[in-house]
Amino acid sequence: MNRKVVLRRCGEYDVKLLLDHIAGIYELCGGPDPAGKRVLVKPNILTDDNPAKCISTHPAVVEALILYLMGRGAVVSVGDSPAVHRKGFNGRRSGILDVCLRTGAEWAVFTRNPGKITVAGRKISIARAALEADLIVSVPKFKTHELMYFTGAVKNTLGLVPGLSKARQHAIHQDRQGFGKFLVDLNVAITPHFFLMDGIMAMEGPGPGNGYPVKTGIIAGSVNPVALDIIVSSVAGYNPADIPTSANALERGLWQLDSVSGVEYDGPPLSEIIRSDFIRVGIKKNTNVALQFVVRRIKPLRKLEHRPVFISKNCIGCRKCIEICPVKAIEFHPVTKNKVMLTDSKCIRCFCCSEVCPSGAVEIRRKLFGR
Numbered sequence: 580m581n582r583k584v585v586l587r588r589c590g591e592y593d594v595k596l597l598l599d600h601i602a603g604i605y606e607l608c609g610g611p612d613p614a615g616k617r618v619l620v621k622p623n624i625l626t627d628d629n630p631a632k633c634i635s636t637h638p639a640v641v642e643a644l645i646l647y648l649m650g651r652g653a654v655v656s657v658g659d660s661p662a663v664h665r666k667g668f669n670g671r672r673s674g675i676l677d678v679c680l681r682t683g684a685e686w687a688v689f690t691r692n693p694g695k696i697t698v699a700g701r702k703i704s705i706a707r708a709a710l711e712a713d714l715i716v717s718v719p720k721f722k723t724h725e726l727m728y729f730t731g732a733v734k735n736t737l738g739l740v741p742g743l744s745k746a747r748q749h750a751i752h753q754d755r756q757g758f759g760k761f762l763v764d765l766n767v768a769i770t771p772h773f774f775l776m777d778g779i780m781a782m783e784g785p786g787p788g789n790g791y792p793v794k795t796g797i798i799a800g801s802v803n804p805v806a807l808d809i810i811v812s813s814v815a816g817y818n819p820a821d822i823p824t825s826a827n828a829l830e831r832g833l834w835q836l837d838s839v840s841g842v843e844y845d846g847p848p849l850s851e852i853i854r855s856d857f858i859r860v861g862i863k864k865n866t867n868v869a870l871q872f873v874v875r876r877i878k879p880l881r882k883l884e885h886r887p888v889f890i891s892k893n894c895i896g897c898r899k900c901i902e903i904c905p906v907k908a909i910e911f912h913p914v915t916k917n918k919v920m921l922t923d924s925k926c927i928r929c930f931c932c933s934e935v936c937p938s939g940a941v942e943i944r945r946k947l948f949g950r
Contacts, residue, residue, distance in 0.1 A: 580835045581609050584810045586799035586846030589779050597643035597798070601775065604800040605647065607845060610773045611714055611802075613653035619687065619712035620644060621771065623720040623735050624659040625787055626935060627672040633782040633792040636718045638674030640777045640798070644718060645682045658687030658708050662788075662935045663899045664742040689741040699764040701751075704744045715739075715771040717804075721778035721795060721811055723786035723860045725930040725943050726755060727762075729812045730787050732774040732804035733824040736766050743903065749929035750905035755863070758929070759823025766804055767833065774807050775800045778814070783858040785943060788934045795854060799846070803834050806842045813849055815857045885943050887932050889919045893940035900932035900941060 585604045589596065622636035630637050645655050657679050661668060669686055670676045679686045687708035694710045695702045709715055719735035727734055737745055752758040778797040784790035795814060801807040805828040809819040819825050819839050829837055836842065846852075863885075900919060901909045908925035909932060912918040919940070933941040 581802050582806050582835055582841055583608055583843040583845060584799060584801040584803070584806050586797055586810060586844070588796055588847060588852070589798045590794075590796045592637050592639035592779060594639050594643045594646070597640055598646055600798050601643050601647045601800075604775070604798070605773065608773070608800050608802055610800070613648050613651050613714060616653050616713035617711065618648050618653040618655050618714045618716060619708050620648070620655060620657045620684070620716050620718060621709075621735065621738060622657065622659055622675060622718045623730075623738065624661050624670055624673050624675065626661055626663075626937060627668060627670055628937065629672065630674050631792065633720065633722070633780050633790070634788055635673045635675070636720045636777045637779065638678045640775070640779075641675050641718060642678040642682060644716065644775060645678065645684050648716070649682065649684075653714075655682075656685040656687045656708055656712070658689050658706065659738045660689040660706065660741045660745070661738075662745065662931065663902050664690055689739070693741045696768050698768045699761070703748070704741055705769060706739050706741050709739045709769060714773070715769075716773045716775065717771040718775050718777060721776055721781035721797075721815070723783055723790055723815070723858075725785060725787075725860055725933055727759060727823055728860045728862060729808065729815060729817055729822050731776060731808040731811055732801070733762050733766050733808055733828070735774075736769065736771060736804070737762060739769060740765070746903045746905040746931055748905075749927065749931060753927045753929070755823050756827070760827045762824050763827045763831070763833065770804070773800065773802055774804050776807055776811050778811060781815070783815075785933065786860070789936065789939055789941070791858065793854075793857065797852060803836070805829070805834050805836050809839055809842050810844060810849070814852055814854060816853055816855055816859060821862045884928060885945055886923065886926060886928060887921060887930065888942045888944055889921060890940045890942060891918050893938050894919055895938045895940070897937060899935040899937070903931045903935050905929065905931065
């Protein structure tokens with residue numbers, strides 16, 4: 580597989596400017612010919628919200644990509660399944676539905692008649708639109724991630740798994756390395772054919788849902804998901820080998836990469852665009868699985884772990900955290916009915932509740948001495 584990543588500076592969400600960049604990046608990376616093909620464009624819509632929050636792929640990037648693909652003769656559909664996929668979800672608040680209406684691209688409903696694929700020996704649901712497409716083009720957003728540290732090309736493929744089937748994978752793969760391996764296995768089972776990273780505005784801090792918008796001024800692409808993640812996580816100031824998905828793929832030699840140095844990079848010198856001031860999620864050293872088992876069963880030691888802490892005054896009662904929790908560790912207080920409670924002994928530290936909270940009512944931190 581091609582190991583090339585093309586990165587260009589781009590300071591604004593201007594469709595015409597983006598169209599020029601996308602054409603150049605796609606062709607330099609050897610993107611597959613879309614002529615006469617059914618192409619599924621898969622943005623990152625973690626939650627359907629204002630694009631200024633940088634939670635989702637910006638609609639201007641999606642629009643420019645659709646225009647490029649249609650200009651080359653493709654039939655384009657667009658879709659995603661957010662963390663909590665409620666009936667009627669259509670990407671309107673993110674601006675992406677309006678892009679579909681304006682360009683004539685079809686909006687694909689990922690929960691409609693999903694199919695099955697085998698991932699590392701397990702059958703899981705997958706969007707029918709992904710199975711029926713000739714090509715899948717993934718459009719991740721440059722963001723931090725409380726569990727995976729960085730969410731990019733490899734992580735964005737998880738959105739092809741519809742509804743709460745995604746959260747159930749956290750119950751099966753309960754630690755950072757195990758979930759990272761699952762994400763890599765998913766990409767092995769169904770690899771999108773091209774990846775375009777929206778990094779004009781990124782998210783730093785407690786991502787992927789509650790971080791802070793920051794201008795990074797880049798757009799990048801590749802046919803190789805790990806190569807793209809290596810380059811863009813470097814821009815955030817991470818050591819790419821610390822990102823669980825990248826580390827797992829490199830260890831296994833997948834996508835013709837077994838080291839960070841194997842990436843073929845076309846762009847401005849990384850030293851000029853790396854953001855040393857980027858607010859990253861702190862890297863936790865790998866812990867022996869047996870030791871993790873012990874720590875999670877000794878209450879005083881569990882308090883030393885980073886965990887979800889619920890801020891009652893910020894809670895709006897939307898129930899998203901309750902719906903997404905894969906182990907049913909969250910509920911409303913049985914008497915007052917207006918305060919979210921966490922059963923800490925059940926919590927697996929997947930941080931899904933933090934991802935989906937729209938009001939900043941969940942913080943990931945240590946909770947000591949009853950605080």
